[in-house]
Amino acid sequence: MGQEDRPPLFWKFRSSNGFIVFSVCFAIFVDVLLYGCIGEVFPFTLEKRSGVPEDQVQGWLAVLLAVYGLGFSLGSPAFGWLADHYRNRWYPLMAGLVLLLAGTMMLWFGTMVQFLCLARFIQGLATACIWSVGLALVIDTVGSSNAGESLGLLAASMSIGFVGAPSLSGFIYDRFGYDAVFLSMVVMVVFDIVLRILIIEKKDAVKWILQETDPNDPTRPLLPPNPADGPNFDIQIHAHPLITLMSSPRLVTAVFISFVEAIIMTSFETVLPLHTKETFGYTSTLAGLCFALVVFGDFFSTYAGRLSDRIGARPCVVTGLIASGTVVFLCGFATGPSIASQVMLWVLLLGVGLAHCLVFVPTYTEMSLVVEQIEREKPGVFGPYGAFAQSYGLGNFAYAAGTTVGPLWSGFMRHQTGWGPMMFALGVFSILSVIPSYMFLGEPKAKEQGDEEGQSTSRI
Template identity: 35%
Template sequence: MLARIFGGDKPPIGLKYRASNWFIVSTVTLSVFTDVFLYGVIVPVIPFALRERAHVDEDRVQYWVSVLLAVYGAGLIVSSPICGFFSDRISARRWPLLLGLIALLGATIMLNVATSVPVYVIGRLLQGISAAVVWVVGLALLADTVPKEMLAQYIGYVSLGMTTGFMIGPLLGGVLFTKAGYNGVWALCYAFIGLDLVCRVVLIEKKDARRWATEEALSMPPQESTSASSGNVHRTASNEAEADAEAEAPDAEDITETLPQTKPTTKLRKLRSHLPPVITLLASRRLLAALFASIVQASLVASFDSILPIFVDEKFGWGSLQSGILYLTIVIPTLASPIVGYFSDKYGGRLFCFVGFLLSCPLFVLLRLVTHNSLSQKVLLIALLVLIGCAMTLLFPPIMAEITHVVIAKEESSPPGAMGKGGAYAQAYALFNVAFAVGTLVGPIWAGLIKQNYGWNTMAWTLGLLAGVTALPCLVWVDGSLRKSKRKVFSRRYQNESNV
């Protein structure tokens, strides 16, 4: 029976559905949601646990809360590149995902039963490591699975899972802690981990499914179906990436890669073939622009964690429940993330990133207008937060899809195999993960310290300025160099006129 479920000589039960795009995307989305949800759901619980269970003095609670946040970020930042390096060198994505979930379960148990500060610290560190596995390996699995021309649309669903978990985690944590007590919060955590475990165990990767694949057994994208019908059913993930790269127009980073091959260029390409893929990726200005955009976007979203609850308490007298509900104003617009991804795939991500950051600039600055307690001021704050949520929704799908597009462009402009046996998707998303983690650390510190020392108004315009400045590199580098794009357009026009 187990052989029929997990596969043997015969196709496993439900192969068509377990290896389908929608199930793999749903599993990755659920994994991201579970990770982010577990990060946030315990935020209202930690101060109580430190006081009552770890016997931390009242005046030291804030300090240790900050330390636990920093430890999580440190685990995420340090382990992400390691996960990316090893993930691109093994054939399976599912097994690292399962190991990451085991680490998350261990972290959750430790945080649940902890009665001392060191155990809390180790639990949060382990939570950060498991988050690195989910983000790096999960997004690489997504890039392996879906057609590249639809990547941003599918990433929109992942974005929806992330923002939903990020925003409702603290809200449900506070409600459960109030209504069901300390263990009630952890019961919900275990429920999500159990559901996530079932999905990760049931999932079958596309490359594994091709052992039994037929037209009836597996729904594959058109380019994969064509390859399977010609007998090439044992393609590796790196072969798929190369095939996808060949189908797209070249978008090489450096001008030398677009010129006729010369002796210096040949030497340069040979030198690049001996460099680690992560170094080659970091030499890309296009990728650096996407990583900078990731840092800023995460900083803008995470900045509300340290300022919004305190601000609405000071101005409107709202408690934790009202401030938690207020976060929904930012979450609801993210329901449109798949739609944004669809149009980003169709028209490119440059315009969406540019407009998203450009709109965020005045919206953050206008937060200065919320100055006193009145109905009109509450409506103004809610309206601004909804619009900020809309602007943030324009950013996440195209930025994450840009990471994959950069890898494809680099594979096109590099010697065969230079980006590694399995490509460099996991390493690229490891860099994205590090950038996003840096943003989640920088945002709350930036907003909290500026508000504390210089006031709400200064905090608002500095965040707006940060968003506005980020719009420029997005305009220039997302989807490739803007100068090169114009050059290609003029070249096509010239060729058309010559033909006429």
């Protein structure tokens, strides 16, 4: 065996499903943690470090959120396209982590508020890259048919970041100061980069698996490894994958549901603290715990993913949207200061989170299945490296758009009409989304029947 064919140390562990999925989960956890920590720290530092007048702090906070969303929106399809033209996910995912490190360092040492806006835009680009490429790497590793459970783990990692960010950043800032917050974030990003360096993608590990397994072993990979002399970057011109993907009603529906879920979740994030403060007299801590009930539902995302893998996305998403619309509508009745009203709201908020995980994970699983469906119908249409990252890029773009629309719409609605009518409108929005979900999600029935007939004919 030549020196170049000798496998690297611990290659089996480094190319295992568990290690790769854990690495992507950690990357998403760190990204979300950074997002949440910034929101907790900067309200206290913009005036001191950047010289922002007190009456302008809220406005600049909104700008910092907006430029982050802009970077997330613009970067999602762009990094998806880039990742699907590389043979390996190594380069684009590493680029995302380097961007995340650069943005964090800029926020740490920057003082001019305009410079901080640039740093937040770079962080948004990093988020787009990590999510689009990371999700595609998971699908490369576990396969679309088993993607639901793994995507559920990613959603749980995101929830841990959302729940942990306020308390962790607040504790570090109060006890150790501003520098300690960012030092801890930089350490986690560096560890994230180390994990990415250690990953060996499945397509690269196949050649060593083939060397060590018996040809008659049923676990032996059926596909040969990619040729070593193949191009590392696909420069051929193909029919534009984004146009091909968006011509599928199934994918358009999945992207739309991602947009809907972002609006629902960010609407609660925007108006729930103020509603609980004015109605129940809650402090910011209690209001944060209320939103934690919404996010807590995502810890059950792995079960939703398993269910989606078993029965398909359509029944999961339809059930989740109906349940979401119902509990969101009922939240509108929690308008009195009584204990019963508060308990009802807590239970309903937990229901919102559970319904969300029943929709979110199957929807993202569907995005990868659409790519496989199109590839079966038009082999080679996406080029040699597929279009998983671009599919997720579209989903992330829609989710980023929803995180922009949700706060603006919910804030305006609550100010103009109040809590109850706003919740009613949000519930109707969720229920109406059931129609396209039922019509278009899932493998087309006609196609399935056609495949079965073709297989029957070929056996005769």
